[in-house]
Each structure stands twice: as structure tokens, then as C-alpha cells.
Amino acid sequence: MAAYGIDGVIMRTIGRRLATIVIAATMILLLGVASPATALDDGGAIDAAYQRLGGSAGRLGQPLDAGWCGLKDNGCVRHYQGGSVHWSSASGAHAAWGGIETRWAGLGREDGRLGYPLEEEQCGRAGSGCVQEFQGGSLYWTPSYGAVPVWGAIRATWGSMGWETGRLGYPTEGERCARAGNGCVQDFSNGTVYWSPDYGAHPVFAAFLSRWGTLGWEWGSLGYPTSDERCGLRGSGCLQEFTGGTLYWSPSTGAHPVGGGIGSYWSRYGWENGPFGYPTSGESCSGPCTQDFWGGRITWDPSAPMSYTLWDWNPLVAVSKRLPLSPQSYVPPSLVGIGSQQMRSDAASALQRMIDDAASAGISITLVSGYRSYDEQVSLYSSYAAQYGQAYADTVSARPGYSEHQSGLAMDIGNPDAACALQSCFESTPAGSYAAANAWRYGFIIRYPGGYQDITGYSYEPWHLRYIGPDAAAQMRSWGAPTLEQYFTLAAAPGY
Numbered sequence: 311m312a313a314y315g316i317d318g319v320i321m322r323t324i325g326r327r328l329a330t331i332v333i334a335a336t337m338i339l340l341l342g343v344a345s346p347a348t349a350l351d352d353g354g355a356i357d358a359a360y361q362r363l364g365g366s367a368g369r370l371g372q373p374l375d376a377g378w379c380g381l382k383d384n385g386c387v388r389h390y391q392g393g394s395v396h397w398s399s400a401s402g403a404h405a406a407w408g409g410i411e412t413r414w415a416g417l418g419r420e421d422g423r424l425g426y427p428l429e430e431e432q433c434g435r436a437g438s439g440c441v442q443e444f445q446g447g448s449l450y451w452t453p454s455y456g457a458v459p460v461w462g463a464i465r466a467t468w469g470s471m472g473w474e475t476g477r478l479g480y481p482t483e484g485e486r487c488a489r490a491g492n493g494c495v496q497d498f499s500n501g502t503v504y505w506s507p508d509y510g511a512h513p514v515f516a517a518f519l520s521r522w523g524t525l526g527w528e529w530g531s532l533g534y535p536t537s538d539e540r541c542g543l544r545g546s547g548c549l550q551e552f553t554g555g556t557l558y559w560s561p562s563t564g565a566h567p568v569g570g571g572i573g574s575y576w577s578r579y580g581w582e583n584g585p586f587g588y589p590t591s592g593e594s595c596s597g598p599c600t601q602d603f604w605g606g607r608i609t610w611d612p613s614a615p616m617s618y619t620l621w622d623w624n625p626l627v628a629v630s631k632r633l634p635l636s637p638q639s640y641v642p643p644s645l646v647g648i649g650s651q652q653m654r655s656d657a658a659s660a661l662q663r664m665i666d667d668a669a670s671a672g673i674s675i676t677l678v679s680g681y682r683s684y685d686e687q688v689s690l691y692s693s694y695a696a697q698y699g700q701a702y703a704d705t706v707s708a709r710p711g712y713s714e715h716q717s718g719l720a721m722d723i724g725n726p727d728a729a730c731a732l733q734s735c736f737e738s739t740p741a742g743s744y745a746a747a748n749a750w751r752y753g754f755i756i757r758y759p760g761g762y763q764d765i766t767g768y769s770y771e772p773w774h775l776r777y778i779g780p781d782a783a784a785q786m787r788s789w790g791a792p793t794l795e796q797y798f799t800l801a802a803a804p805g806y
């Protein structure tokens with residue numbers, strides 16, 4: 311039985327009684343007078359509580375002293391074989407006993423942060439636990455952890471999460487304060503709550519808790535948590551913010567921190583929604599700093615612009631008038647020939663399958679322009695600029711380093727009779743309508759759909775196919791994301 315468990319063997323011993331008598335005798339000596347029961351200035355409240363709890367036949371047993379007053383807030387106390395009853399006008403008269411009383415005493419009784427009891431202990435909680443409320447907080451007792459105080463902001467956070475039946479479980483030790491930044495921490499059976507004056511109390515759990523620990527807790531680069539954990543991110547991921555960065559977790563990548571210059575560069579590419587996905591490592595610095603992500607690596611070198619490398623298999627390149635290729639003279643891996651053009655091998659084989667399937671359906675698709683190197687783009691763009699001026703050139707040609715064609719993942723397609731070549735009416739031609747209906751099945755999207763120039767920076771180009779892989783293409787279609795900018799959650803890129 312839980313109540314007996316609190317009481318424990320020690321509480322029932324003669325030693326305990328003797329200790330109480332010694333304390334009482336010491337108090338009497340210090341006070342210089344033996345206060346008679348009739349001198350208790352509590353309006354009979356202590357005796358009423360004693361009777362309410364069964365008197366001498368109840369848990370408290372026989373009185374050990376006559377009681378005395380003069381405690382904090384003009385309070386009074388009387389000791390019994392099985393515990394004590396404390397009274398103050400603000401709190402009323404309530405008994406404390408067993409493990410909870412012992413811990414309360416260790417915390418300074420009514421003079422400590424807990425103050426006077428507001429009730430007797432209430433047992434029958436989850437896990438055979440008991441709780442007793444005090445003016446300044448609670449004492450929770452469990453067979454596993456004994457009596458543990460909980461108070462203040464950490465107690466409020468714990469309560470908001472469902473007390474001991476919530477995710478945190480029971481407190482396993484008292485709050486420890488004077489941590490870095492004058493913060494406090496308290497451990498619970500299933501997590502830890504950290505409090506700091508500037509950011510309040512936030513629980514940290516599981517993978518985030520252990521990853522934070524490997525980085526040195528609040529003394530390390532992450533500092534204090536500034537938010538609770540937030541889940542439901544793409545791919546069933548979670549994040550938690552700290553003063554020095556953010557921890558990201560996903561089922562396949564685990565928990566890793568992102569912050570600083572690399573974090574802000576990553577955010578320009580759509581955070582975990584973009585080509586890089588979730589971090590798979592922390593930042594590593596030896597000279598330049600690098601961090602690995604699911605989709606590639608970001609490098610920060612103090613003496614050079616930020617740069618990235620996507621893993622060779624990753625076709626989720628984000629390139630727009632705001633996001634140049636990295637480096638701007640980028641050359642794709644594994645270029646192969648397709649017709650008279652070139653593409654990355656993954657894009658080329660997918661496109662070839664589409665062309666073959668279209669041919670089986672009686673539709674011929676021709677290839678107009680695939681991979682264009684940085685140098686080819688230089689001459690293409692400068693010839694437009696020389697002929698029409700830069701303003702016009704920017705509307706019909708990407709600047710070198712900003713063209714999807716340089717990624718090896720784009721192809722301009724046409725019809726054998728060149729009907730509506732590179733015009734918006736291409737959408738109604740056999741090749742155009744076949745691509746519009748079917749390209750996604752092969753991992754392609756119409757990269758510049760009509761009506762989204764303010765987002766993509768390009769007017770409608772129903773002939774410009776961009777390979778992003780079948781998974782992403784199917785997801786964009788099922789989510790109804792019209793542009794890659796929206797799918798990756800990138801800022802709009804209407805111009806350079």
C-alpha cells in the first residue's frame with residue numbers, strides 16, 4: 311500500500327520518535343518555555359485536523375508535545391507519533407508524514423520554498439505515487455524516486471503536459487539551479503525540463519535530449535531550449551529551437567543541430583523541405599566548416615562565398631534567378647547523350663522511357679535543347695544582351711550559372727514539325743499535351759507553369775521539362791504544388 315510505503319520502516323522506528331522528541335525538546339529549550347496545548351493560537355485548527363485524521367487511532371497516533379506557535383506567518387505546529395500538523399492562517403492545518411515530511415524538512419519546512427502544506431498527501435496516483443500540495447509547490451512521492459519537490463515554472467510546464475500521466479512522467483530529482491545563464495533543470499522519468507529566465511521552461515525528450523547532451527547541454531553551442539519540440543514536419547520530422555541553433559530529427563536521419571551561417575544558407579534552400587532535406591551530421595570545422603545533409607553538403611569558408619554540393623544521385627537541384635548553381639561553373643556528373651543532346655544519366659534514361667512510351671502511343675517528341683555548359687550559356691546570354699540589351703535578355707535567357715539547362719536536368723522538347731516551338735501554344739500540340747499529362751510519371755515537371763512568373767521568374771514554358779525524380783514529381787502532383795519554389799518552400803524568385 312502506497313501510504314505504508316511512504317511511511318517506510320524508518321518512519322515507524324523508535325529512532326524517529328526519539329528524533330522528534332529531541333527536536334521538540336530543543337525547541338522548548340530554545341524558546342525557554344514549554345508551551346501548553348491551550349496556548350496554541352490556532353483557533354483549535356490543529357486539533358480539528360488531528361481529529362479529522364482519526365485522532366490517536368489514526369495515522370498520527372499519540373501527541374509527542376503540546377505544540378507551539380511563533381512559526382513563520384504566526385503559524386503553529388504539534389508533533390505526533392506518526393507525523394506533524396502545521397497551521398497558519400493562510401494555509402489552514404494539515405498533517406505531513408513519512409517520506410514527504412522528511413523531504414519537506416530537508417527543504418526547510420515552512421521556512422523553505424514550499425511553505426506550509428495545503429492538504430494531506432493524496433495517494434493512489436499513477437505508479438503507486440502520492441502527492442502533497444504546499445504553498446510553494448508540490449512534493450511527489452513514488453516508490454522509485456522517493457519524495458521530490460516540483461515548483462515554479464517547471465511545475466507549471468509539467469502540469470500543462472498532464473502531470474505524472476503525461477509524457478514527462480514523474481520527477482526523479484529536485485530542480486537544480488545556477489546552471490549556465492542562471493537557469494534551472496529538473497529531470498523526469500521520461501525527459502528533462504530546462505528553465506531559463508529569458509526563455510522559460512521547455513521539456514526536452516529522447517533523441518533531442520541525448521543529442522543536446524553530446525553537444526554539452528546548455529553550456530555547449532546550442533545553449534538553452536527556447537521552444538518546445540514541434541513535430542509534423544515533412545517526412546514525419548520534429549524540431550526544437552535552442553539559443554544557439556535548432557535540433558532537427560527525422561526517423562531516417564536522427565537528431566542533428568543546424569545553426570549559424572550554414573543554417574541560414576540551408577534556410578534559403580527551403581530547410582528540410584528543400585534539396586538538402588534533414589541534417590545527417592553536425593557542423594564540422596577544420597579550416598572551412600562543412601555540414602552534411604540527406605541531399606548534399608554545405609560548406610562555409612570565411613574567405614569564400616557559401617557553397618554546396620548535392621550528392622550525385624540527388625536531382626533536387628534548386629536553381630532560379632535567386633539561386634545560382636554551386637559553383638556557378640557547375641558541371642553535372644554523368645552526362646550522357648540523348649539524341650543530339652546531353653543530360654544527366656538519371657534524367658536521360660527517364661526521358662528516353664517517356665519518349666518511347668509516347669512513340670508507342672503514336673506521338674513523336676523531339677529534343678531541342680538539353681545540357682548547356684556555363685560557357686555556352688555565357689555566349690548565348692551575351693548574344694541576347696548585345697542584340698536586345700540586358701533587360702530584355704533577362705526575360706528570354708538565364709544568366710550563366712542560373713540556367714536549369716546547366717544542371718543537366720532540363721530538356722526543351724518539341725514536335726517534329728516544330729509546331730508552336732518555344733511558344734505557349736506548344737501546350738496544345740501532341741508533344742506538349744503528352745508531356746503535360748504524363749511527364750510526372752517519369753519524374754519530370756513543367757518547371758515554368760503559366761501564371762507563376764512572379765514566383766519562378768519565367769513566363770509559361772510548356773516545353774521546358776525538368777527532372778526531379780518520380781517520387782518528388784508524384785508528391786508535387788498529389789499535393790497540388792504548382793512550382794518547385796512552393797514545393798521546396800523557397801522564396802519567390804521573380805528576378806535576379
Ligand SMILES: [Zn+2]
Nearest residue numbers: 720721722774
Ligand atoms: Zn529550357
